[in-house]
Amino acid sequence: HADAYDRALRTDAKSAFGGIVALNRECDADTATAVADSFKEVVVAPGYTESALDVLTEKKNLRVLDVGALGDGDDRFTERFTEKPIVGGRLVQERDRQSPTADDLEVVTEREPTDEQLETMTFAWKTLKHVKSNGILFATGTETVGVGMGQVSRVDAVTLAAMKSAKDADGKSAEGAVMASDAFFPFPDAIEEAADAGIAAVIQPGGSVNDE
The missing domain is CATH 3.40.140.20 (AICAR transformylase, duplication domain)
Incomplete structure (x- = not known):
């Protein structure tokens, strides 16, 4: 996981300063250490090891979010519509769930x-x-x-x-x-x-x- 984070960061480390880190796997201690090495605002992942939380919670202004396990049967990915507030009402549109092969x-x-x-x-x-x-x-x-x-x-x-x-x-x-x-x-x-x-x-x- 730490290697994947490093490769993502090397795409544009300058723009990543103060950014949000999103992981699609449980965050381990090595990844947490890599994230904590530079300023980030938020980390979001489907879970954290105890050692990872120990590292991340030492960062005073870092928000750590646990979204729970991600899976094919997750209701969060089957919602048909999305809504956005606009002046005078709401915009309702079909969620883009296309994933071409x-x-x-x-x-x-x-x-x-x-x-x-x-x-x-x-x-x-x-x-x-x-x-x-x-x-x-x-x-x-x-x-x-x-x-x-x-x-x-x-x-x-x-x-x-x-x-x-x-x-x-x-x-x-x-x-x-x-x-x-x-x-x-x-x-x-x-x-x-x-x-x-x-x-x-x-x-x-x-x-x-x-x-x-």
């Missing part, structure tokens, strides 16, 4: 992605779901390399992800990585920007009138 993807280029790239594409797509739009994510294997989020321009989101991967990712590179986009590309400019950064494969929802 490699078999769901359509290859639209002459060059076929490798099995490894397909695996990375599905990882990048699932991770990108939690990035603020316009969102771009670079990944290799099951690790993020660079993230560009919250940009008005999709090209700028690609540029930001490339910059973060080049300047802030410790021991990682966009060269040969996969890029995921949360919306289609209406023009080739963002793809060209990604290619200049070394991106080798792209996953995106499609739907532009210029796709053909």
